[in-house]
Amino acid sequence: MKSSKTKMESLPFEIYMKIFCLLDYQHLAVAQQVSRRWKFVASDDALWSNLFKKRWGGDHAAFYAPMGSKSWKHVYEVQDRCDRIGVGLKIIREGSDYYLVHQGEIQRYLGSRKNQEKVTAHSCHSEFNFNGESSLAEERSSRGILDKILFFIGDLEVASAEAKRSRVI
Known part of the structure; x- marks a missing residue:
């Protein structure tokens, strides 16, 4: 007797597609x-293309159609991020992670507040080069300060967005 997992895994691709076409982007x-x-x-491109067309329409889909190695899933995620946070340069926080975002594209992972605490603790140890200068320790210290500033700006943007949402309601 086959287990339910094996039965489910043996379904034809077309059946999966019919089922997955009924899902929204979060459930997908x-x-x-x-x-x-x-x-x-x-991850099928046809699913994400259909989701994009349903949400933003066929004209937008024609304009934003993926080029090169990009997929419809990627295009959908970028457009959704633009709708949520705008197209300008932003620092966003998702959980304890921070990202630098420009025009909906994640440009850089800035790190995590959890990891930042570990890095700051390690940067207290002094490391000297052959001249007796503590260049690595200074670099880590200044990097730590920059990260704290970026995290602070990210927290401000999140708080500002939450304040705007609460005023609207």
């Missing part, structure tokens, strides 16, 4: 985490 993203097979099917 969750479905990608179930198994390798589901990730493969839920």
Whole structure:
């Protein structure tokens, strides 16, 4: 007797597509985490293209159609991020992680507040070069200060966005 997992995994691709076409983008993203097979099917360009067209329309889909190695999933995520945070240069916080975002594209992972605490603790140890200067320790210290400033700006932007949302309601 086959287990339910094996029965589900043996479904034809077309059946998966019919089912996954009924999902919204959040549930489709969750479905990608179930198994390798589901990730493969839920990443299908046709699914994400349809989601994009449903949300933003065919004209936008024609304008934003992916080029090169980009997928419809990537285009959808970028457009969604633009809608949520705007197209300017932003520092966003997702959980304890911070990202630098420009025009909806994540430009750089700035780090995590959890990791920052570990780095700051390690940067207290002095490291000297052959001239007796503590260049590495100074570099880590200044990097730590810059990261704290970026994290602070990210926290301000999140608080500002939350304040705006609460005023609207």
